[in-house]
Amino acid sequence: MVASHSKCRVCKGPAVIDLPRHNAKFCAHHFLELCRRQVVKAIDGFGMLRRDDRILVAVSGGKDSLAAWDLLVELGYQADGLYVGLGIGDYSDVSGQYATAFAAERGLTLHTVDLRQEYGYDIPTAARATRRVPCSACGASKRHLFDRAALDGGYTVLVTGHNLDDEAAVLFGNTLRWDVPYLARQLPVLAARHGFPKKVKPLCRLTERETAAWCVVRGIDYLVEECPMAAGNRHLAYKAALNAIEEQSPGTKASFYLNFIERMAPLLAGERAEGDDLHPCQRCGAPTTGEICAFCRVVEKSAAHEPVSVEVLLGRKGRVA
Ligand code: SF4
């Protein structure tokens, strides 16, 4: 936010935010306008949504997913939410409360799935049981449950709240490794295919700071704390590196990601696996390249494991051992 004597570029009223990448400051009203324009540009420019789509938003209780849900409803789309209780101690308890309160205050439909109650495990236990970083079991669980809920619920598209910072950080990681298959699939829209729902990222033109400011200006309460399992996560290091560059040269992050989508991604079309080697998981029927899908493998190992709390998993170091 900015000093009160700064003026909005559009109306010259008092500015509430300075956006160096746009080389301008904005009042609350024109900041919201700018965010809406960026989201509409993403939706229309990438063919993300149709007016008659039935949308399911993956809701975490954080700023991005609540901003995405709020923006879509405000823009006149019909969108329900799905919250997955991951069992990550207080973080999950509080994030669930924010998601529930957001939906209740606006009369929106929020579906919930609780990993411990419905599948017999939680993420700290899964991390220990699978001997992988927590985000690995967490990502596999969320992907599976969101996909499944979208398909079973008759939704035509699944929305996630990934913002420009998230996408640029993933792109940065994939580029550092020249991971061509991942680069080829790093698009803000993935069409429905082989038992997967259509997936879109309407916030891909908004930065993390902008989605946070959207929530503040719109009076949306969200969970500010990061997930305790995120410490040491490579994405955070990539974000920090990009932020350091952005500080020196505003707009670089946006051009890195958006020019990739516009100029580079089309050149990688031939590298995009079409999923011919996918077939139904023997346990749950979800598409997979093996016999048993990643989710069922996590369930198999974790549900039989004695429960492990966040504190025990993180130990005294506060990060995953
Ligand atoms: Fe899951 Fe990792 Fe995100 Fe925490 S940081 S919610 S463990 S993916």
Ligand code: ZN
């Ligand atoms: Zn203004």
Ligand code: ZN
């Ligand atoms: Zn399965």
